[in-house]
Amino acid sequence: MSEKKNILIAQSGGPSAAINASVAGAVTRAMASDQVDRVFGAVHGMEGFLHRQIIDIGDQIRSQDDIEQLIHTPAQALGSSRYKLPKGQEGDAVFARILSILKEYNIGYFFFNGGNDSMDTVSRLAAYLYARNEDVMAVGIPKTIDNDLMDTDHTPGFGSAARYIAMSISELYMDTIVYDKPNVVIAEIMGRNAGWLTAASVLARRAGVTAPHLIYLPEKVFDPDAFIARVKDLVENGSEQQVVVAVSEGIRLADGSYIAESGEATDVFGHVMLGGVARTLESLVKNKLGVKTRAIEFSTLQRAAAHVASQTDLDEAFQCGVRAVEAALHGITDVMIAMHRVSNVPYLVQYDATPLSNVANMERTIPLEWITEDGTDVTPEMVEYLTPLIRGEANVRMVGGLPTYFRFDWTKTIDPLV
Amino acid sequence: MSEKKNILIAQSGGPSAAINASVAGAVTRAMASDQVDRVFGAVHGMEGFLHRQIIDIGDQIRSQDDIEQLIHTPAQALGSSRYKLPKGQEGDAVFARILSILKEYNIGYFFFNGGNDSMDTVSRLAAYLYARNEDVMAVGIPKTIDNDLMDTDHTPGFGSAARYIAMSISELYMDTIVYDKPNVVIAEIMGRNAGWLTAASVLARRAGVTAPHLIYLPEKVFDPDAFIARVKDLVENGSEQQVVVAVSEGIRLADGSYIAESGEATDVFGHVMLGGVARTLESLVKNKLGVKTRAIEFSTLQRAAAHVASQTDLDEAFQCGVRAVEAALHGITDVMIAMHRVSNVPYLVQYDATPLSNVANMERTIPLEWITEDGTDVTPEMVEYLTPLIRGEANVRMVGGLPTYFRFDWTKTIDPLV
Numbered sequence: 001m002s003e004k005k006n007i008l009i010a011q012s013g014g015p016s017a018a019i020n021a022s023v024a025g026a027v028t029r030a031m032a033s034d035q036v037d038r039v040f041g042a043v044h045g046m047e048g049f050l051h052r053q054i055i056d057i058g059d060q061i062r063s064q065d066d067i068e069q070l071i072h073t074p075a076q077a078l079g080s081s082r083y084k085l086p087k088g089q090e091g092d093a094v095f096a097r098i099l100s101i102l103k104e105y106n107i108g109y110f111f112f113n114g115g116n117d118s119m120d121t122v123s124r125l126a127a128y129l130y131a132r133n134e135d136v137m138a139v140g141i142p143k144t145i146d147n148d149l150m151d152t153d154h155t156p157g158f159g160s161a162a163r164y165i166a167m168s169i170s171e172l173y174m175d176t177i178v179y180d181k182p183n184v185v186i187a188e189i190m191g192r193n194a195g196w197l198t199a200a201s202v203l204a205r206r207a208g209v210t211a212p213h214l215i216y217l218p219e220k221v222f223d224p225d226a227f228i229a230r231v232k233d234l235v236e237n238g239s240e241q242q243v244v245v246a247v248s249e250g251i252r253l254a255d256g257s258y259i260a261e262s263g264e265a266t267d268v269f270g271h272v273m274l275g276g277v278a279r280t281l282e283s284l285v286k287n288k289l290g291v292k293t294r295a296i297e298f299s300t301l302q303r304a305a306a307h308v309a310s311q312t313d314l315d316e317a318f319q320c321g322v323r324a325v326e327a328a329l330h331g332i333t334d335v336m337i338a339m340h341r342v343s344n345v346p347y348l349v350q351y352d353a354t355p356l357s358n359v360a361n362m363e364r365t366i367p368l369e370w371i372t373e374d375g376t377d378v379t380p381e382m383v384e385y386l387t388p389l390i391r392g393e394a395n396v397r398m399v400g401g402l403p404t405y406f407r408f409d410w411t412k413t414i415d416p417l418v
Numbered sequence: 419m420s421e422k423k424n425i426l427i428a429q430s431g432g433p434s435a436a437i438n439a440s441v442a443g444a445v446t447r448a449m450a451s452d453q454v455d456r457v458f459g460a461v462h463g464m465e466g467f468l469h470r471q472i473i474d475i476g477d478q479i480r481s482q483d484d485i486e487q488l489i490h491t492p493a494q495a496l497g498s499s500r501y502k503l504p505k506g507q508e509g510d511a512v513f514a515r516i517l518s519i520l521k522e523y524n525i526g527y528f529f530f531n532g533g534n535d536s537m538d539t540v541s542r543l544a545a546y547l548y549a550r551n552e553d554v555m556a557v558g559i560p561k562t563i564d565n566d567l568m569d570t571d572h573t574p575g576f577g578s579a580a581r582y583i584a585m586s587i588s589e590l591y592m593d594t595i596v597y598d599k600p601n602v603v604i605a606e607i608m609g610r611n612a613g614w615l616t617a618a619s620v621l622a623r624r625a626g627v628t629a630p631h632l633i634y635l636p637e638k639v640f641d642p643d644a645f646i647a648r649v650k651d652l653v654e655n656g657s658e659q660q661v662v663v664a665v666s667e668g669i670r671l672a673d674g675s676y677i678a679e680s681g682e683a684t685d686v687f688g689h690v691m692l693g694g695v696a697r698t699l700e701s702l703v704k705n706k707l708g709v710k711t712r713a714i715e716f717s718t719l720q721r722a723a724a725h726v727a728s729q730t731d732l733d734e735a736f737q738c739g740v741r742a743v744e745a746a747l748h749g750i751t752d753v754m755i756a757m758h759r760v761s762n763v764p765y766l767v768q769y770d771a772t773p774l775s776n777v778a779n780m781e782r783t784i785p786l787e788w789i790t791e792d793g794t795d796v797t798p799e800m801v802e803y804l805t806p807l808i809r810g811e812a813n814v815r816m817v818g819g820l821p822t823y824f825r826f827d828w829t830k831t832i833d834p835l836v
Binding site (some may be wrong): 074075167176207208296308398407 | 493588590712721723
């Protein structure tokens, strides 16, 4: 038996347009390594792993073409789950089961590709393995459109969603100004506590596009009266009669209650599930101002729109996968790959590995000094920060006008090796 | 005074991603003609024309680059209106005013770029001018994402919206299948009485994408019980637990009432304004089946998404503009440019001019034989019809990850010439 070990990668949390580029990077780097024997993937994250839903990625990827297609395929090509590791004794039982499966498949390198909650999972697993002196490296690969992970300049997936949002706000603006009539469009954008995605709407503003005219972020208290007064002023005295508002799903009133809170359920992590901010504000504007108003939710399209992925984002997601494998091969565990911005012009990031304890279960929100005093716009610092992240058009291969996707065969699971 | 005349083009109705390609085509052809002196545009359609909001397009377009950008700019670059010509005596007064303005600006060729209602306007104007022996040719240039104009194989704007819809359904599908859980996504698509756009969702189905699983069109009565039964069966017995439903905003119950009818207002043409079909069906599925369900409205993005325009569509829209000018220069009036499909493989259309009386105020809906018996899908004939229309990627010029748009200066109106 050689000393070679197998690697396994799993994906978790919500979809993004760039998450598969990280798998592509990890697989590419792993397949080029002497230390790695086989490259496995768990289907449906930790939940699937616990049920031995393990496939041979190395076997299913047959060409560089497959890698290219995988990079441009939206949402988790390995499936996902929102499974959360239990705490205490119950958790220990799960860890024991994980360890046993890692051994069954001779896995020496474990990669978990996800957001806050996923980083908690991999951190706890890494600690468990390290405490038992098990020779398995566990490394996190960042992914979240929300851009709310600590200790990294930004996160893979964010740039592509940001590009979709800026593009869509531009198009809505062009659509809104054609009639010589007052018109308010309210676009609802994802981001529960962190307004990064909503802030990215500002990139739409450029030659020929004045939208968004107002930007509301969850980091600042939302004042409905001030909102109505601003919309009224813009409709009546603005350079146009049309107003495009970008609003985060997570905006709250002074008493801390969500605008969209109306008996919604909570998700599996106990987060309040939001929705309907734009519709709530639409009613408000219609009632108070009597102006034609349209609520638009970008909904899941903002995280799935791989056809407008940012090439910068895809390149960085790929690199995060590569670096994760390199860290693990160097015997580093309990870390997440992070990006640090060296310069804006020219744009340059450096990659390193940050301890998962710096990341797990924390949220990075927008610094308040990047939001204007009145809470309806962002500052030039924010624009400078965002600008490089949406650059570059992904070179998506189209057939008959539509993109081609790479699909792993999730049913081709493999038996334990030992 | 030479015998040269000026041309004027106006745009009307709802935005589309291809409507400016028709202006680009008309302008390009007109500027190359000996018979044409100046090229004017009316801002905000007939309403703006009546207020002499006339700009010099020929003066504002300064390069081939401007033409290229205009082609890729979404929504009416000249603005739009939903103004409807009054009937009877009041209408005659308006016609007299139109004629007077046409003379003030020495306009010999009048082009109106729009849908059903616009074709009615230009038809009535053409008849008025012809009856008075006025030497002004009035020609319609088709435009509607709804694809519901008579006597043309399809309409400019449709192919681009169809491509957006197929692309988005693909992306929603990929987003929906990542969790190992039942999940229903209901996408609401425009089309009041004609289901062409909703039918176009079928193009998403291809290698790796099984969505849409159900397609509901306004041409068939919608049966909520049968719908729930089909969703239940797909969730429980389908190859996946996830179901993507494409539904037209205009679906109706057996008694003729709209699903979304809940006290909505009517638009200026007396049409019932729809909205909320997907949300209504979302509640239905949640209540009846207790399955996670998400309603998504493509809303105005489906008509404004120029970044995914179909090149076929843009080329055809451009040609319709060119042919409209050629028809008018040949002394043809009271016609709309129409496309006739010569063959599917290779795809070829021919252009001709059809009398506006064949088009105005009529709607072309989907032939019932192109819809499956159970009303949940379309037939291979529909797929064959749709396939060529979304082909070709528009070569949109991106700067910093976002498209550049061409904007006419609407404030630079010109005084009457005589």
